[in-house]
Amino acid sequence: MTPIKTTFAGAVALGALATGPAFAEVPESCRTVRLAEVGWTDIQATTGVASTLLDALGYTTDVKVTSVPLTFIGLEQGDIDVFLGLWMPSMAGMVEDRLESGAIEQVRANLEGAKYTLVVPKYAADAGVTDLADLDAHKDQFGSKIYGIEPGNDGNQLIQDIIDADAFGLGDWDLVESSEAGMLLQASGAWKAEEWIVFLGWAPHPMNTKMDIVYLTGGDAYFGPNQGGATVYTLTRDGLSDTCSNLGTMLNNLAFTVEMENILMAGILDHGETAESAATKFIKANPALLDTWLDGVTTVDGAPGAPAVKAALGL
Template sequence: MKLSQLGLIMLLMMVVVISGCSSKDNSSVKLAYVAWDSEIASTNVVKEVLESKLGVTVEMLQVDAGPMWAGIADGSADAMVAAWLPGTHASYLEKYGNDVVDAGVNLDGTKTGLAVPAYMDINSIEDLNNPEVAASLDNMIIGIEPGAGIMTSTETAVEAYGLSDYTLLESSSAAMAQELQKAFDNNEPIVVTGWTPHWMFANMDLKYLDDPKNVYGGAEQIHTMVRKGLKDDMPDVYLFLSQFKWTADDMAQVMVKIQGGQSPEEAAKDWVDNNEAKVNEWITGVNL
């Protein structure tokens, strides 16, 4: 084989390799998330847009809150849309803030606290100290996964309000919601770690207990966090993630469909298909 022919073949091979590396179809994004109903909804919607609009392959990594932040900080995950700030995830921001990039707020007006059915005749966390109320609740606060920001806040609330006779039960967001639904259906007393947006507030008449000591803080926001270097490595992905913004009502629509029996993937696809104008805003400027 002549040298000129060999050189041509090698050049063609390099073009193929470079083309393959630059193809969006060969791009892959790892999204970390916690199995909270709100984050299942948002992460699946982001996944649907990345795959259907940007042609990016998405790997979803379900972890607890701490590993979610750690994964973005060490680069083992590319992004997450589940940073509850300034209060709920304050400890994680303090620990990992210098090693992650805040791509902006994706949802305004979230809230966390202790929630009860509206039929219960109590209105403040302080009311949990009433012996009759405590007995009716079996001195139990139904929580979610250990390590979640709301669990840390609730541990602080137990101490701040003198609720040492109570047990904060560690479970999962799904198990908590199941126990709440069962108690609500039977008109029984229950207190849970609650947050909005969440489908349980759409499906049940609930209320937050007043928090006069402001342990849980006021309204919060959900931020999108990405690994350092993502903006340079995948500028279109970063642009979309930085422009991803929706409302609590948007999120609730997806959560209610999932709770009603649709798979997260189906619910996300339906929402994306039915909200073309908003999705187009998210991908404005992206090189499609």
């Protein structure tokens, strides 16, 4: 009897026959994935992970750098497929109507335990500024300025809402808009000089280890409870998970921790890595994550996803 030789390709084919539709090829219309990236390092990091996985699975990824408002419009109009950065509850006012109407879809929470509210250096907190209600008594030391990030950002809008409502006596304060990098440069310079500054802070982010900062209480009505406690969700255009089920499965699996994102962001900010190179380095150091992230996921040609990605990344 002649022994039967099974090649790797043959084994994949046999596996596909054995498991049926789960190993079907991905339709051509689903093989290009357009991801929104809004200029925040945490979303650069998570988008870098997603695009690295998708590229290794044989997809074509198109990362579109855009603003938060334009991201929601792009999802609604079908020009963007995936956004990994819906911070809730701070973005609720920008997205709730679209979610309720079904114009866009919320897939899952991809990060729990985040924070998003105003912060001050610890030396300002030690001097008595621990709540938003404490700011105005020290307006001269703060220069009556609150530093935000890019125009159109939800956090900036919440700060402006506080000012417009004269909440906490901050009606005569000014919002200073710039960018994540610009705000952090200003904050870092003030912190090193032990000057007083109040700015928009969040976790995960390396700012939490580079500067000794304190998250202010009192902003629950604006930033959410528990000192700006936040959850980050994955959004897609309407119907994506149904029409592109393999991609939908991966997005349903994809979740992060604050510690993971801190490591990824440090690679980008501290070591000059691209989002994709930081993601590749992190995945190589934590290969077991692939078995969770790619459970039930295939390549575009229908082969098992996790082994293909491990091979592509040299694992």
